[in-house]
């Protein structure tokens with residue numbers, strides 16, 4: 727059981743508070759945002775403190791951190807805050823829904839946010855700072871690196887390697903044994919049947935690369 731500081735006060739922070747309080751052993755102690763974004767002193771009845779000096783009020787010796795942000799800037803905004811909180815000395819919780827099917831939680835890293843109805847098959851490893859929104863199929867013998875975001879109802883077949891910063895739109899599909907290069911963005915309802923290239927945007931069935939645009943320019 728950990729007392730947790732959640733980063734943010736927007737939708738994902740509100741959802742993280744809900745899930746941690748209702749479906750985990752952890753308790754939320756406070757919210758932290760960058761000082762310039764503080765509008766209210768409390769959220770959900772808990773203090774909102776400046777991220778810049780959160781460690782003075784809630785020291786890493788007594789509190790863990792959770793950064794449940796969106797994938798904006800291809801997961802790199804969430805990575806930045808995660809690394810800053812780590813540099814302050816915090817450990818992180820991961821939330822894994824009790825309604826997810828997960829065979830080996832030790833294969834999942836820190837600061838992961840894994841919601842209901844995900845199926846993570848055996849022998850697949852998941853790095854740090856990975857979000858699996860609801861209802862994804864994560865196939866067996868795969869590897870998901872750090873700072874990755876799956877939205878919902880994505881099918882990642884077996885033996886795939888997902889490199890860091892990748893993003894999967896709703897209902898996307900990936901063929902088995904595919905290498906998803908760093909920063910790949912697979913659009914909603916798109917079907918990737920061959921290896922992708924770094925920071926490419928892929929849409930359609932079969933998915934084709936969107937020419938002349940990098941993923942971080944679109945999302």
Ligand SMILES: CC(C)(COP(=O)(O)OP(=O)(O)OC[C@H]1O[C@@H](n2cnc3c(N)ncnc32)[C@H](O)[C@@H]1OP(=O)(O)O)[C@@H](O)C(=O)NCCC(=O)NCCS
Pocket residue numbers: 877894895896911912913914915916927928929930936939944945
């Ligand atoms: C891929 C995506 C990011 C758009 O990227 P973009 O580079 O801005 O692309 P554009 O909107 O300029 O579209 C480029 C072309 O691809 C097409 N396209 C875009 N997304 C597509 C998709 N998912 N499937 C098929 N075609 C798609 C567009 O119609 C357009 O075609 P056109 O040039 O013939 O008109 C967006 O469509 C997407 O799929 N986002 C994910 C949404 C999602 O899953 N949200 C979940 C909530 S978190």
